[in-house]
Amino acid sequence: MDKNFGGVIPEKPALPAVFRDLEDLVLQSGWTKGLERSVVDHVLGSMHERYVPTGGFVAQSGAPVQDWIGVISGLAKMSVTTSDGRLSTLIGAPPGTWFGEGSLIKSEARRYDVVALRPTRIALMPARIFEWLRETSIPFNHYLQHLLNERLAQFVGLLKSQRLQGTDERVAHCLATLFDSPLFQEPYFLEVNQEEVGLLANVSRQRANLALKRLEELSLIRVEFGGLVVLDMAGLKSFGREPS
DNA sequence: ACATTAAATTCGA
DNA sequence: TCGAATTTAATGT
Structure with a gap:
């Protein structure tokens, strides 16, 4: 049974492009x-x-x-x-x-x-x-x-990011380096829960949650259940180092 | 650490 | 096979 919400269709995030075989x-x-x-x-x-x-x-x-x-x-x-x-x-x-x-x-x-x-x-x-x-x-x-x-x-x-950057920067950097693939076109969904993000960036799950919300504020990602959507990979990569 | 909410599974008709 | 009830997993604070 599908419902029509006045033409407003909940948007599904695009899946990452992946190789066929x-x-x-x-x-x-x-x-x-x-x-x-x-x-x-x-x-x-x-x-x-x-x-x-x-x-x-x-x-x-x-x-x-x-x-x-x-x-x-x-x-x-x-x-x-x-x-x-x-x-x-x-x-x-x-x-x-x-x-x-x-x-x-x-x-x-x-x-x-x-x-x-x-x-x-x-x-x-x-x-x-x-x-x-x-x-x-x-x-x-x-x-x-x-x-x-x-x-x-x-x-x-x-x-570098581990040594001389804060937690938010580390999380952004980890997401960027781990999931930057020329095959992935934004926006794309990553099935990675916040506990895993914490493991990857070496922070507690709670802290990872805060960092993710901060990145969401900046429209770099969107936090979803069981994962997140990358909206701006370039932004994630450069997050935390404005000056050249 | 705890309360809340989403998703997955079970169960009864 | 449908959907309500229960259990499990993830999130937010």
Whole structure:
């Protein structure tokens, strides 16, 4: 039974754009730029896809690394657990993220837990194919350099915001770095509850709530039940550092 | 920590 | 299969 509220339709937030399947992800990823179509097809043929339910492991710390991993849809978090404590720092992996190349290059065991925050589909590229691309493709190597550089910048930025900015700024910064993907067009909904935001930004849930409301005041986001809508990603990114 | 509200699930017809 | 009742999860203060 649907009701008509005088033509006023409650607006549904747009869902984030997400990759359709493995092939869609690969074809749209930066590293296929400059690769021969035949090479891409060969690589595609070697890859497979895996579904990970909420709370499931995408990758486990200590496990041998067999694949380079890309996120097709859903959302995962990478967490580093300290040897003794349960204190873990978190990094988000939205669709389009590729990770694990560090351990692949050094051929060591995984150093992070990667856990699905919601039902997630991942793409797996076997280590041998990854190696083969590194050995034979300059464009692929250029992409890896770009990726590593980006990640370094992300870490530096994170460290900076943790050290010399207030809580609201940290929360804004975390949201921006974790969920900034060129695929996402504002406004888009993020299914992340306030407790998780707190974990990501290293603040209590209560404080995260205050920070989110503040960001809502500024029309950068809209707070909803069980998540939030990003209205202005650029604003989130620059929040807390006006002067150049 | 507590009160409130949204959503999900169960239950009875 | 519908909707009211109950339980669970998330929010706001």
